[in-house]
Amino acid sequence: MTATTSRLNPNVSAATARAAAKAANEHQPVTFGKALNTALADSLVADNSVVIFGEDVGTLGGVFRITDGLTARFGSERCFDTPLAESGIVGMAVGMAINGMRPVIEMQFDAFAYPAFEQIASHVAKMRNRTQGKLNLPMVIRIPYAGGVGGVEHHCDSSEAYYAHTPGLKVFTPSCVEDAYLMLREAIDSDDPVVFFEPKKLYWSKEQVDLAQLAEQYEAKKSARTEGQARIARPGSDATLITYGPSVSTALEAAKLAAEEGISLEVLDIRSIVPFDDETVCASVRKTGRAIVVAEAQGFASVASEIVARVQERCFHSLAAPVLRVTGFDIPYPAPTLEKFHLPSAERILDAVDQLQWEA
Amino acid sequence: MTATTSRLNPNVSAATARAAAKAANEHQPVTFGKALNTALADSLVADNSVVIFGEDVGTLGGVFRITDGLTARFGSERCFDTPLAESGIVGMAVGMAINGMRPVIEMQFDAFAYPAFEQIASHVAKMRNRTQGKLNLPMVIRIPYAGGVGGVEHHCDSSEAYYAHTPGLKVFTPSCVEDAYLMLREAIDSDDPVVFFEPKKLYWSKEQVDLAQLAEQYEAKKSARTEGQARIARPGSDATLITYGPSVSTALEAAKLAAEEGISLEVLDIRSIVPFDDETVCASVRKTGRAIVVAEAQGFASVASEIVARVQERCFHSLAAPVLRVTGFDIPYPAPTLEKFHLPSAERILDAVDQLQWEA
Amino acid sequence: MSTEAHADRISDVSKKFGITPEDYMLPARHMINLLNPDGTLRPEDQQGTEPGHEYPLPSPARLLEAYAALVTGRRVNDQNSALVRQGRMAVYPSSHGQEACQIAAALCLGENDWLFPTYRDTVAVLTKGVAPMEVMTSFRGEWHCGYDPKAYNCAPMSTPLTTQLLHAVGVAHAAKLRGEDTVVVAMCGDGATSEGDFHEALNFAAVFNLPVIFFVQNNKYAISVPLSQQSAAPSLAHKAVGYGMAGERVDGNDLMALMAIMTRAVRMAREGNGPLLIEAHTYRMQAHTNADDDKRYREDSEVQEWIAKDPVTRMKAYLDDAGLLTDSTVAKITADAESVAKTLRDGMNQEANTDPRELFEHVYSAKTPQLAEQQAMLVDELDREEA
């Protein structure tokens, strides 16, 4: 067990970083991390007002290397390290956004964004409203989040509910390489503050995606918008799995297993938690009549609760069974040796599918 | 409008304080604020390890006068002012709790607890778990919250979801004078950290309650426990209004109006958001077959969402209609001139009751 | 990158003054104070100045301009308190007694420079040029700050204590990256210096060598909590050296000293010497707000003592003695102040103009489907009510 967790430690190892760098090579599939890195670089090129800062994002390129090479390429005025103070980072970003910049800041890990909570809840979220739209804050707060990487305490929180509950913030979370690129570019170009959740277990996942072509499409406004748009990750007809971020792959795995048993599950990737895509979600549930919400975060008063509440409010008469949840337990995120028991698994999702009152 | 808001300003005025002091007089009804003040005083008497601190809680007695007279009576070692720093207050309380004390601390207003969010989420909530139960943190974080008092920005947030979503914290909120006393005493005596939400609009509300007798009953362990126990604030049979804190009085008002139209609404006061009383809630909804959750906080990913999700998960087949929500809008808390449009009102609750598909 | 630049700057500056960097960064041994309470100029050896801590006297014209603003500031404070008593304004945190600080902080800035005020800094905001009724918008219970911060280079008055100092740092940083020489004044109270954001803001400003002047109005109380319960430091200005910047104490009821210090501070910041911390010793003559009862925590005799140090009478006595206050000047100054007060009275008699539909308009740059739905519900309610 410890051997495994060592390999999967949240601080990316030198070897992993070199592997990631290699993956950038054209003829190879692209990692999620590289897509984010490219989105940052392309945004720096496209818009002079974009600046990137945070802890260790400069010379080091971030502990996950998402900002790798940006200081070298764009200079330390465009991508730079700050003193170690998250409230300071967010607060300074607010000021820079007031004065014409588009700051993209990194919180090193999910739980280390908490010191900035007041700045985020009382200012980032509210400055536009407070000034009748006179000051807008086009800033992105990048937060590597969630588990599945054998990280130690404070390094694996799924903290999206805190921000999704705070009016004035947009909350995005990509789950595939293409979305990593497109959604980060959209977030940076948004005139509203976006809390951008990056499922850290996906950083090293690879897909065959042509980032250059994606960039071209995006800049020509030819790519579909992702804000407020859920994505049908797998079509199905018997029940809907509604999920996002790190749980999308788990839901897809469950859907694959279910298909072998003759059950057709539709998987929705919410992508944009705020604003929320009621339309796509309700259309799917009205079609299937059954739904399960899957998310890593502890379930109580969570984004999953919200999705359940919305679905039953809007699709009540289409529902053949209650909307169920498969979420993390209501406990502090557990350490590496136990996280597999905490996280939603394909098996646990299938157990929930079994409870959808098929006999009814 | 401005005249009204002046009278209702969140900082209690000198006149109001004098009125509150008078209200303590035996033959008069007791205010909610006095019940809290008495619970603090009785706890200081009952347990030498109880200490009270925060901003302005000493000489001034707190901006709402909830700690009025405690420094004078118990000395500045038992009730004292701190420097102006919420993270400092919570962090110091953690240390004092580690070292044998039972700190009861005050955050001056809801939004001013945000600077302490890291201390609360990463330490207060998790210290027991992190130490396998070796360190428990018997501390109470008192937060005056919610609106209806004409308060300015940052003074009226309903922030309970942030804490209810954080495993390891208990979250209480009383809505009547008796509960104000009993629940605060229970919170202080709890071996777990409790975030204690005080609906500030109730501070000056009065009821005929004999606090001395209540104290006696509590200390003789004769009073019923409130932790994890919802309260049936008004029995009814046609639909259940599930609510807590500042919204209980609004729900009761709605129930009264509905009764005039021949509709019998049961009103549940949740009281203890964490732990949650599924039993009482589900029993009521199974009986009535219809439910509406009422809360002041913005609805998205809120405690109200959680209650809706739980109720439909557990009572699906008893439900004649979807569980509806009447909550604050998903906007920053509005200023005095507009709060009445934002807050759940009896009318809005009755509109929701109308939507409960009675014809079906 | 910039820290070493900042350390070099400090070392250059202190060399120019012929003192050590430490002596430059630590406040002068005594508070800078040019005028006695009776308005007479203090002898040079009692002004508190010492090598590296010397501040040229402002010109008579500048002093007159500042005095006019001071008279208006006082008038506005007292007018607003009256409006509160009459129930025409919800809440007002008066800065009666602190006006000299606020005038100096705002008046020494150029048009392109930014001001980051708190809830108590009405007078500074006015001095920065914001229209009186716009300044007072939030205090009368409306839902927004009332003015366009970019039109005046003046941030909304901040309520969450000290948070705005970081925004000030960000504004300065953005300007610096674009090569603009914007100076930023960030204001806070003595109590607010205890918050973590104070620390982070000063540190960021020094590390990035940014032209931010942190201006602390030490009015001796944070609501009921006296300074002695807030800090055990020899002075708040002593915090500066811990960030690698210079700190200075000044008599905050001495407009001449304040103007002298702020003029040099703005010049030095603009020349690229990084941030500065200024602690102005003043006193909150009235309760924290109209909702507060200051009798609970301080003796009236303490308040009385400060009447003798009033910034308005002090400055007036100096200008009178110096023969700078002609009758016509006095008349013009009084008339200007009265005109602002009248604007406030007239404005506050108008009903606040607020449409509940607007609740949803500025949460995001465009309404989300969720907010559109919620707005529709409210509009429907309103329509039914009207019907």
Place this chain on the structure above:
Amino acid sequence: MSTEAHADRISDVSKKFGITPEDYMLPARHMINLLNPDGTLRPEDQQGTEPGHEYPLPSPARLLEAYAALVTGRRVNDQNSALVRQGRMAVYPSSHGQEACQIAAALCLGENDWLFPTYRDTVAVLTKGVAPMEVMTSFRGEWHCGYDPKAYNCAPMSTPLTTQLLHAVGVAHAAKLRGEDTVVVAMCGDGATSEGDFHEALNFAAVFNLPVIFFVQNNKYAISVPLSQQSAAPSLAHKAVGYGMAGERVDGNDLMALMAIMTRAVRMAREGNGPLLIEAHTYRMQAHTNADDDKRYREDSEVQEWIAKDPVTRMKAYLDDAGLLTDSTVAKITADAESVAKTLRDGMNQEANTDPRELFEHVYSAKTPQLAEQQAMLVDELDREEA
């Protein structure tokens, strides 16, 4: 209440030393350094001491005890790094090179005194008496801190930076209210001084005149960020005066100087003179953790320079020269260190002992109905799996 008491204390202490309070609170002009890198005692006029900043040399017995702990500390660091390389431990933030700081910080405390360590302070925690395998519990991927903090008066090693300083203040405050003379050492790194909680902790400690020694290991980096990007202050110890406490700089690779300073600091804190800030200049010889690649941000030559300043060889040379290291002493010290290393090797070869049912046991003092339900679901899953 206590602030004025604290100011009085500072004034009394500085008077006793015959210097001004400011001179007492500011660090001595030069870093305190008793031993040269080659282990020879520095001439008195080069030790950095000056009036009010003088530290009596520790006794030979005390030095030997500290040296033994130092050897063990080094052995533990290197053993743990080896265990990580062998994949038997998840992560380890080595303090190789910083051991002298950690020994002095922990060793100068009495049994009733408390230690508040960070993730890098394994050696300090060991020195405080915690059993080796208990110290390493969290690093091997278990879910709890591994030891009973109250059994050792040693807090869990804190990960959220600087937060633990406030807990230290609270522990000291509780003790003081009960009339106990507990001293608390609160540790953090150079990077961590930038966080708001650092500021709030020092301020609270000074305002309440609490016996907390803030011990900063300035190892020049916060992961990749060098000190010059972290602070522009002349030294981190210069922050002390801004809170009204004394600050001092010490060579953090000089165990003798560290023991001297810490011995006096603990005594002064215990005597009621309030908090102190100590900045120990040291160097992180290895990467931030095994997951870090320090080649990305620093030159190997810089690391090499610090080899010559190694605390272990330096102390050994001194003790050798002083004739304090007999063969049998050396043998015993080595054997003790080896025995701890063996305990770690053996312990890490055992499987970590964790039962998923325990996930729910310590979230609250008693399981909530919700957690009981969730636990039942998991148990059911596990039972089905086993079946």
